[in-house]
Amino acid sequence: MVLSGGTSGIGRIAATEVAAQGATVAVIGRDQTRGETLVAEATALDGDIQFHQADLATQATVRSLAGELLDTYDRIDTLVHNAGLSSRLRTETEDGVELTFAVNHLAPYLLTHELLDRLRSSAPARVVVTASDIHHRATFEFNDLQFTSGYDSLQAYARSKLANIAFTLELADRLEDTEITANCFHPGFVPSTNLFRDAPLWTRVMVRAAAIIPGIGTTQQEGAQRLCKLVTAPKFKERTGTYVTGEGITSPTTEASNPENRKRLWEISADLVDIDPDWP
Incomplete structure (x- = not known):
């Protein structure tokens, strides 16, 4: 299993639990020290955790990471996109892309493209994406997808x-006739993670308050269990194109499921990372 955002929070817990079941887990993260600590702590597990350091903000790094993964692993049967951030100020990467959009969306899009052939040869395989119910408050606004004006960190996230x-x-849909499934999930509101470390002060204060008030939010363990379910549950070996929350399989907003929106986002993303939009 390849897992981005695996050195802290729900990703770290999920990586450990999957490795405990005997799997090899390739954890991707920005922090070398955290990665090395995770590997050291995993030596007693039945499986294995290996760390790959990468900052997913840049497309060159994503492509380099993909090459490293392909050189290291003969099989990739699960690809989990869990890394994410919320940037307080509008910042552009060296590729000229708004940072939150680049890390949270374009990096999964590009990394999936780069690893797809290995997933095919390893099939049955799964792609799992960490989403959020916060998508209910968002629209695409394709004329200004990257908030060149009126940037708001929460709206960008x-x-x-x-x-x-x-x-x-x-x-x-595009992988319908293959043995690769693609599903996403809402981990719950997990206030104890570092996701909002770069968010505005008022957001960080609210998140910190939620972390200490009983009954508010979801624990890291609960969020990790939702991720592990999509990775290991037999029904998600064949079930595809679903959005899973704590209530089970639910429907996302029509903004997300609308075929025209999906196709337009796909094509814009392909243009931004300079690949053929007709993949896979």
């Missing part, structure tokens, strides 16, 4: 999660 779901559903 919500739109990136909307993109995650639209991408997953479109990918599932």
Whole structure:
């Protein structure tokens, strides 16, 4: 299993639990120290955790990472896109893409493209994407998809999660006649993660308050269990194109599921990362 965002939060827990079942887990993260610590702590597990350091903000790094993964692993039967951030200020990457959109959406889009042939040869295989119910408050606004004006960090994050779901559903349709499934999930509101470390002060204060008030939010363990379910549950070996929350398989907004929106996002994304939009 390849898992981005696996050195902290729900990703770290999920990586450990899957490795405990005997799997090899390739964890992708920005922090070398955290990655090395995770590997050291996993030595007693039945499986194996290996760490790959990468900052998914840049397309060159994503492509380099893909090459490294292909050179290291003969099989990739599960690809989990869990890395994410919420940037307080509008920042562009060296590729000229708004940072939250680049990390949360374009990196999964591009990495899936780069690893798809290995997933095919390893099939049955799964693609799992961490989305969020916050997508309910977002729209695409294709005339200004990257918030060149009126940037709001929470809206940018919500739109990136909307993109995650639209991408997953479109990918599932395009892979319909293969043995690769694509599903996404809402981990719950997990206030104890580092997701909002770059968010505005008022957001960080609210998240911190939620973390200490009983009954508010979801624990990291609960969020990780939702991720593990999509990775290991037998029904998701064949079930594809679903959005899963704590209530089970539910429907995302029509903004996310609309075929025209999905196709347009797919084509714009292909243009931004310079690949053929007709893949796979």
